[in-house]
Amino acid sequence: xxxxxxxxxxxxxxxxSNPEAKIGIAVSEWNEEVxxxxxxxxxxxxxxxxxxxxxxxxxxxxxxxxxxxxxQLLAQRDDINAVITIGCVIQGETRHFDFICSAVAHGVADVxxxxxxxxxxxxxxxxxxxxxxxxxxxxHGNKGEEAAxxxxxxxxx
Numbered sequence: 001x002x003x004x005x006x007x008x009x010x011x012x013x014x015x016x017s018n019p020e021a022k023i024g025i026a027v028s029e030w031n032e033e034v035x036x037x038x039x040x041x042x043x044x045x046x047x048x049x050x051x052x053x054x055x056x057x058x059x060x061x062x063x064x065x066x067x068x069x070x071x072q073l074l075a076q077r078d079d080i081n082a083v084i085t086i087g088c089v090i091q092g093e094t095r096h097f098d099f100i101c102s103a104v105a106h107g108v109a110d111v112x113x114x115x116x117x118x119x120x121x122x123x124x125x126x127x128x129x130x131x132x133x134x135x136x137x138x139x140h141g142n143k144g145e146e147a148a149x150x151x152x153x154x155x156x157x
Contacts, residue, residue, distance in 0.1 A: 013153070015045070015048060015049050015149060015152065016049060016152045016153060016155075016156050017049050017050045018049055018050065018051060018152055018155060018156075019050040019051065019052060019055075020055075021046075021049070021051045021055060021081055021082065021151075021152065021155055022055045022056075022057075022079050022080050022081045022082075023046060023051060023055065023056050023057070023080070023081065023082055023083070023084065023148075023151060024056075024057045024058075024059070024071075024074030024075070024077070024080040024082070024083040024084070025039065025042060025043075025056065025057070025058045025059070025083070025084045025085075025086060026059050026061060026067050026070035026071050026074060026083060026084070026085050026086070027039050027058060027059070027060055027061070027085075027086040027087070028060075028061055028062070028063050028064045028066070028067060028086065028087035028088065028123075029060050029061065029062055029063070030062065030063040030064065030087070030088070031088045031090070031129075031132065033133070033136075034088040034124065034129075034132045034133060034136045035086050035087060035088055035136075037133075037136035037137045037142065037144070038086045038088070038122060038124070038136050038142065038143060038144030038147070039058070039086055039144055040137075040142075040144065041136070041137060041142030041143070041144030041145040041148070042084055042086065042122070042144035042145065042147055042148040043056070043144075043148075044145065045144075045145045045148035045149055045152075046148050046152075049148075049152050051152075057074065057079075057080065059073075059074065063087070063100075064087030064088070064089050064100060064104050064123055065100055065103060065104060067085040067086075067087050067104055067107075067108065067123065068103070068104060068107030068108060068110075068111065070085075071083045071085050071107075071108055071111045071119050072111045072114070072115075075111050075114070075115035075117050075119060076115060080117070081117065081118075081155055082117055082118040082119070082120065082151040082152075082154060082155055083111075083117065083118070083119045083120065083151075084120045084122050084144075084147045084148060084151050085104075085108055085119065085120060085121060085122050085123060085147075086122045086123070086144060086147065087104065087122070087123040087124070088123065088124040088125075088126070088132050088136075089101050089104070089123065089124070089125055090126055090127070090128060090129060090132060091125075091126070091127045091128070097125075101123075101125050104121075104123055105121060105123075108121050108123075109121075118150075118151055118154035118155060120147045120148075120150050120151045120154070121147075122143060122144060122146075122147030124136070124143060
């Protein structure tokens with residue numbers, strides 16, 4: 001079901017409480033209006049799950065492409081159990097969008113497997129700014145909340 005049909009930020013399962021979780025968050029500075037709202041959603045969800053503030057490490061990177069290395073640097077740390085990547089790449093007039101989205105998706109997937117830790121892909125790939133805002137606390141919920149929920153669920157496995 002597409003997000004046009006449903007607000008996916010309503011979770012079908014109970015939010016797992018995990019006070020011991022140690023979460024790294026890599027967030028892109030590009031399009032901070034969107035990524036800031038996604039970060040807030042992720043943090044609100046982690047706090048609701050009783051994750052201690054001191055157990056959350058946030059690193060800011062210039063853009064979404066840099067999320068690959070940032071997630072790897074966080075994943076290789078022994079004091080991090082899961083990493084959430086937060087970014088937003090908006091479709092433009094050139095193929096740049098395709099290359100960046102593909103590289104980030106593959107890079108994050110590779111880090112997942114290399115470190116055997118949940119590395120959550122919280123990168124929006126909308127056609128325009130309004131679609132991004134709709135997914136950063138707007139009518140389609142907050143994908144940052146979903147990313148944090150996913151990290152907590154993966155730690156439960």
